Amino acid sequence: MENEVKLITGTMVTFTIAVAALVLIPYFQVRDIPAPEGLKPYTSAELRGREVYIANGCMYCHTQQPRDASFAPDAKRGWGRVSVPADYTYDRPHLLGSMRTGPDLFNIGVRQPSLDWNLGHLYQPRAYVKESIMPSYPYMFEVKDKADKDETVVNLPPGTAPEGKVVVAKPEALDLVKYLQSLKRNYPIVPADPQ
Numbered sequence: 633m634e635n636e637v638k639l640i641t642g643t644m645v646t647f648t649i650a651v652a653a654l655v656l657i658p659y660f661q662v663r664d665i666p667a668p669e670g671l672k673p674y675t676s677a678e679l680r681g682r683e684v685y686i687a688n689g690c691m692y693c694h695t696q697q698p699r700d701a702s703f704a705p706d707a708k709r710g711w712g713r714v715s716v717p718a719d720y721t722y723d724r725p726h727l728l729g730s731m732r733t734g735p736d737l738f739n740i741g742v743r744q745p746s747l748d749w750n751l752g753h754l755y756q757p758r759a760y761v762k763e764s765i766m767p768s769y770p771y772m773f774e775v776k777d778k779a780d781k782d783e784t785v786v787n788l789p790p791g792t793a794p795e796g797k798v799v800v801a802k803p804e805a806l807d808l809v810k811y812l813q814s815l816k817r818n819y820p821i822v823p824a825d826p827q
Contacts, residue, residue, distance in 0.1 A: 665717050665721070666718065666721075668719070668819050669819065670818070670819020671719065671819065672814075673722050674722055674814060675814075677806075677807050677811075678807070678810050679811075680803075680811075681804075681806075681808040681809065681810045681811025681812070682811045684807055685808060685811055685812075688769065688808075690737075691729040692729070692731060693729075693731055693733035693734045694734045694736065694737045695730070695731070695732060695737070695738070696715075696728055696729055696736065696737055696738045696815070697728045698711045698712050698713065698715055698738050698739070699714065709735070709736075711735065711736040711738060711743075712736075712742065712743070712817060712818070713817070713818075713821070716821050718821070719738075719817050719821075733765070734765075734766055738817055739815060739817050739818065740812050740813075740815050741812060741813045741816035742817075742818045744812075747784075747809060747813075750812055750813070751773075751784070751801050751806075751809055752786055752787065752788050752789070752792070754768070754769045754772060754808065755768060755773050755788065755792075756768050756788065759788060759789045760789070769805070772802050772804050772805035773786065773799050773800060773801055773802060773805060774799070774800045774802060775794050775797045775799055775800075776797060777796070777797060777798070778798065779800050780800075783800045783801075784800065784801045784806060785798050785801075786798075786799040
């Protein structure tokens with residue numbers, strides 16, 4: 633009986649320390665951080681695009697958290713400044729990601745703001761980045777003989793589009809690109825006052 637009590641007590645103490653260190657302390661450190669002046673809430677189209685991003689599992693291969701130079705060469709890769717907690721004020725859930733199979737997308741709206749590039753890259757990634765292992769998303773597009781007036785035609789590199797056809801972006805592709813274009817964390821970060 634004595635060993636069971638020690639085991640249960642040790643388990644509860646370990647669990648309490650882990651919860652305090654991983655949940656409570658970080659919560660109290662960042663709960664009242666205001667949004668930076670340059671950070672805007674997502675529009676409805678950007679929120680729909682964020683849902684497409686989640687539904688297609690983009691965060692399994694892409695992170696949204698450039699790291700400090702002491703951890704990784706993210707700044708040398710051109711991924712933007714190091715992220716801070718205030719950058720994620722409007723993100724629910726947070727899409728930090730854990731894998732670096734593809735580039736970090738934290739600041740992709742500054743690095744790659746082109747609608748044509750983003751749509752074309754979703755349709756056929758290897759037409760834009762030869763060594764890319766990203767899957768294509770043809771179901772977000774429609775191949776037609778002729779586009780309607782209100783449709784967005786994807787301008788693809790030569791040899792990529794189906795012969796004699798046009799590729800038209802569906803609403804989910806347009807919303808996803810709007811979300812990616814909204815990822816612009818180029819506003820200045822003012823450090824908090826020392827306590």
